[in-house]
Amino acid sequence: MALKQGYSMQDCSLARTLELVGERWTMLVIRDAFYGVRRYSDFLAHLDIPRAVLSTRLRTLTDSGVLARQRYEVSPPRDEYVLTDKGRALWPALFALLMWGQVHASGATAVRRYYAHAACGERLAPDGGCPSCEVAAVPPADIEIHPAPGSGARQDPVSRALMRPHRLLERLETDA
Amino acid sequence: MALKQGYSMQDCSLARTLELVGERWTMLVIRDAFYGVRRYSDFLAHLDIPRAVLSTRLRTLTDSGVLARQRYEVSPPRDEYVLTDKGRALWPALFALLMWGQVHASGATAVRRYYAHAACGERLAPDGGCPSCEVAAVPPADIEIHPAPGSGARQDPVSRALMRPHRLLERLETDA
DNA sequence: GTCTTCAGTTCATTCAACGAACCTAGGAGT
DNA sequence: ACTCCTAGGTTCGTTGAATGAACTGAAGAC
Numbered sequence: 101m102a103l104k105q106g107y108s109m110q111d112c113s114l115a116r117t118l119e120l121v122g123e124r125w126t127m128l129v130i131r132d133a134f135y136g137v138r139r140y141s142d143f144l145a146h147l148d149i150p151r152a153v154l155s156t157r158l159r160t161l162t163d164s165g166v167l168a169r170q171r172y173e174v175s176p177p178r179d180e181y182v183l184t185d186k187g188r189a190l191w192p193a194l195f196a197l198l199m200w201g202q203v204h205a206s207g208a209t210a211v212r213r214y215y216a217h218a219a220c221g222e223r224l225a226p227d228g229g230c231p232s233c234e235v236a237a238v239p240p241a242d243i244e245i246h247p248a249p250g251s252g253a254r255q256d257p258v259s260r261a262l263m264r265p266h267r268l269l270e271r272l273e274t275d276a
Numbered sequence: 277m278a279l280k281q282g283y284s285m286q287d288c289s290l291a292r293t294l295e296l297v298g299e300r301w302t303m304l305v306i307r308d309a310f311y312g313v314r315r316y317s318d319f320l321a322h323l324d325i326p327r328a329v330l331s332t333r334l335r336t337l338t339d340s341g342v343l344a345r346q347r348y349e350v351s352p353p354r355d356e357y358v359l360t361d362k363g364r365a366l367w368p369a370l371f372a373l374l375m376w377g378q379v380h381a382s383g384a385t386a387v388r389r390y391y392a393h394a395a396c397g398e399r400l401a402p403d404g405g406c407p408s409c410e411v412a413a414v415p416p417a418d419i420e421i422h423p424a425p426g427s428g429a430r431q432d433p434v435s436r437a438l439m440r441p442h443r444l445l446e447r448l449e450t451d452a
Numbered sequence: 453g454t455c456t457t458c459a460g461t462t463c464a465t466t467c468a469a470c471g472a473a474c475c476t477a478g479g480a481g482t
Numbered sequence: 483a484c485t486c487c488t489a490g491g492t493t494c495g496t497t498g499a500a501t502g503a504a505c506t507g508a509a510g511a512c
Contacts, residue, residue, distance in 0.1 A: 151471085196368040200369055205289055331461080351510080
């Protein structure tokens with residue numbers, strides 16, 4: 101976000117937070133990371149983000165410890181970007197924004213994916229808990245994302261992979 | 277945020293949400309509104325935001341129904357900006373970002389205000405609930421914000437008013 | 453009639469976002 | 483050996499938003 105020299109209120113932790121995750125595109129990158137997107141070209145195709153911006157965001161997020169870059173193939177050498185603990189801790193904030201958007205900012209044609217507790221299959225409550233189990237805050241690793249019924253608009257590999265229910269944080273296989 | 281024509285993923289409700297509340301400064305304006313800031317000049321002094329940007333943000337937020345503009349004084353005519361129901365529904369997302377920031381993005385000198393359930397005085401849990409009462413999600417109107425101990429750095433009227441504990445959403449009196 | 457406050461608007465400058473083109477490393481096919 | 487292909491970037495000219503200082507206008511107050 102750092103235009104000029106960033107928010108001048110350097111004593112405020114919200115300003116610091118937004119300096120990092122409040123930049124344009126950053127939250128969408130993080131959401132895709134929760135969905136299991138890990139590769140540069142998958143972020144690129146799914147978000148339709150300028151390459152230069154994606155490079156900048158991935159570097160900022162890895163530098164600040166939200167994402168980590170890991171070698172997952174030796175020949176040819178390929179790295180992937182995965183959420184760290186610090187990054188996974190953003191789930192409550194991301195989910196809250198998601199829920200607010202579904203209620204207050206979705207247009208007529210908006211996709212409404214939904215999120216279910218993998219242990220019982222129940223849809224998550226708006227506060228991120230499971231209404232049938234006694235789990236107040238379901239961790240992202242225990243959440244399954246389900247596609248919106250009847251959505252087939254986008255045709256990039258990530259959107260196609262998300263047509264099937266998928267566990268959050270698990271690598272999304274885009275070449276099947 | 278709308279650079280060029282905004283995020284191209286118009287079918288996604290998170291993208292729509294960020295198009296509205298994800299712009300630079302917007303979340304800080306909304307946080308101040310929860311703190312009880314209502315007047316143009318108070319936002320201006322507390323956030324140290326360029327006037328033109330503040331004007332644009334306030335217009336966008338009122339146009340989209342997050343804030344409402346209300347006449348609170350007839351002579352001289354003065355309007356104030358207050359959160360609507362739609363705006364107050366952003367509290368879980370804002371609180372989650374706040375908590376993430378306090379844990380993962382606060383520097384050595386960062387102010388750590390804290391939030392307490394007004395009914396019992398207990399500090400809120402990181403998930404926004406009250407640990408002693410059985411309240412899972414304390415609504416903002418029942419929350420008291422407490423100043424960080426030993427913080428006296430900023431000297432604008434809003435910062436001074438926040439040196440005393442204060443109920444969220446209640447108008448902050450800045451001329452006492 | 454002048455001063456002050458509040459709430460803006462205007463404007464030149466700076467800097468990030470955009471998008472297309474280019475670049476590099478490492479296979480794969482022939 | 484030469485060419486093609488893919489993944490993951492970088493470079494660069496153009497567009498447009500953020501910045502900060504100056505200006506405007508309305509309504510009391512002195």
